[in-house]
Amino acid sequence: MTQEDSVLDGLVRKRIRGLRSALGWSLDELAARCYLSPSTLSRIETGHRRISLDQLSAIARALGTTLDQLVESADDGDVIIRPQHDTARGLTAWMLNRQPGVVVAKMRLTKPAPTLADALRVHPGWDWFTVLSGTVVLVLGDRRILVETGQAAEFSTMVPHAFGAHDGPAEALGIFDQEGRRTHLRPLSDGEGERPG
Structure with missing residues (x-):
């Protein structure tokens, strides 16, 4: 895994945890909504388990977002709006x-x-x-x-x-x-x- 991939991986995990927290859901609640065990979801959020595409799709759907939004780059070039x-x-x-x-x-x-x-x-x-x-x-x-x-x-x-x-x-x-x-x-x-x- 390249350093860029590692940064994006960490960002995706933070987004999952941040969206879950913003919705006021516990690990158990999100896990039930995306058909994962709470321990699997916990290991995904903390970086102790690789995330499969199927899991990521299910998590995005449960959080009310898209897979694209969950994995979009954090490139600073996207911040500036040029006329x-x-x-x-x-x-x-x-x-x-x-x-x-x-x-x-x-x-x-x-x-x-x-x-x-x-x-x-x-x-x-x-x-x-x-x-x-x-x-x-x-x-x-x-x-x-x-x-x-x-x-x-x-x-x-x-x-x-x-x-x-x-x-x-x-x-x-x-x-x-x-x-x-x-x-x-x-x-x-x-x-x-x-x-x-």
Whole structure:
């Protein structure tokens, strides 16, 4: 076993013990839920027994997590969230979660919302955002709504929509489903016209 494997092995054991403790379960309770003996589970947590894949899968399932989450690396590179700049739209976004499904992103908007109806986008689902600083213009069909610092907006994305800055830069925290992420946070490709925020 390499040193890196040894570190990950120790981390997995700490995660098992930490999750069990966070749930308020004794060794006996977790052992019963994953069909292991309490002594086997104790030796797994303390590093006195190798963990088989079958045991690890059963433990993850019993703890309400996934095998991937239980064995993910503790690489420090995963800690830093670097911004993604899209100068064509005047948008800088920080993706605040890496799990599939709903995406949380901090956005800095520097360009105004588009005014042409054909620049508005439609996609299935709902979008939500709260304004951290400045004012965001939310265009919903024919309506232009000013969302100010401290306010939030929720809207059906089946209504043609776009958003942008109003009278200077604005920062917002948005929650998007996968369609919303593709529509609002995907950088423009070469040759593509300007798209709304």
